[in-house]
Amino acid sequence: MAIEAWYMDEDKAADQRLPHRQSPNVACGTAELQSLGVLHWELDADKHADDPALEKIRQDRGYSYQDIITVSPDKLANYEDKIKSFFEEHMHSDEEIRYILEGSGYFDVRAKDERWVRIKMSKGDMITLPAGIYHRFTLDDTNYIKAMRLFVGEPVWTPLNRPQDDHPVRKDYLANFATAAATTKA
Ligand SMILES: CSCCC(=O)/C(O)=C/O
Numbered sequence: 001m002a003i004e005a006w007y008m009d010e011d012k013a014a015d016q017r018l019p020h021r022q023s024p025n026v027a028c029g030t031a032e033l034q035s036l037g038v039l040h041w042e043l044d045a046d047k048h049a050d051d052p053a054l055e056k057i058r059q060d061r062g063y064s065y066q067d068i069i070t071v072s073p074d075k076l077a078n079y080e081d082k083i084k085s086f087f088e089e090h091m092h093s094d095e096e097i098r099y100i101l102e103g104s105g106y107f108d109v110r111a112k113d114e115r116w117v118r119i120k121m122s123k124g125d126m127i128t129l130p131a132g133i134y135h136r137f138t139l140d141d142t143n144y145i146k147a148m149r150l151f152v153g154e155p156v157w158t159p160l161n162r163p164q165d166d167h168p169v170r171k172d173y174l175a176n177f178a179t180a181a182a183t184t185k186a
């Protein structure tokens with residue numbers, strides 16, 4: 001099944017964990033996500049410990065590191081701070097790769113015209129966000145997600161909060177994906 005994504009509404013007052021769909025819904029398809037550099041796979045999460053399909057992705061893309069993070073009020077140290085930091089608009093100097101093993105949540109990415117696209121992530125979804133894309137993450141109203149984090153080489157989790165106009169990785173992202181995404185604006 002294709003991943004589900006949609007353009008968000010503008011209701012900044014409502015709980016970030018709600019879907020924030022527009023009415024009627026404005027979908028964002030796989031091709032559009034790909035044009036932003038966002039890739040998706042659907043895997044069998046119950047087989048994650050020994051899965052040739054996962055192994056092939058790891059080999060093909062050079063994902064040499066992996067660990068597992070659980071985000072929930074009772075499982076994650078400094079939960080409130082972490083949740084806040086995940087939801088700050090940011091980028092990374094490397095790809096962000098997440099494979100959902102249990103639970104669900106949302107990744108939001110900036111589209112070419114600066115609108116937020118919300119990507120629904122559930123068990124079995126694996127996603128890569130390219131280096132330099134502005135994004136954020138929130139739990140949904142179930143307040144629980146368990147995800148595998150993958151990385152090429154030694155992991156660097158540091159979020160680089162917007163604006164990062166002069167960061168070479170941001171410049172590369174804009175060049176590679178020819179986005180009209182504006183600069184500055186925090
Ligand atoms: C689903 S893993 C938690 C979110 C996260 O690790 C991250 O870096 C968001 O940008």
Ligand SMILES: [Fe+2]
Pocket residue numbers: 090091092096135136159
């Ligand atoms: Fe991130």
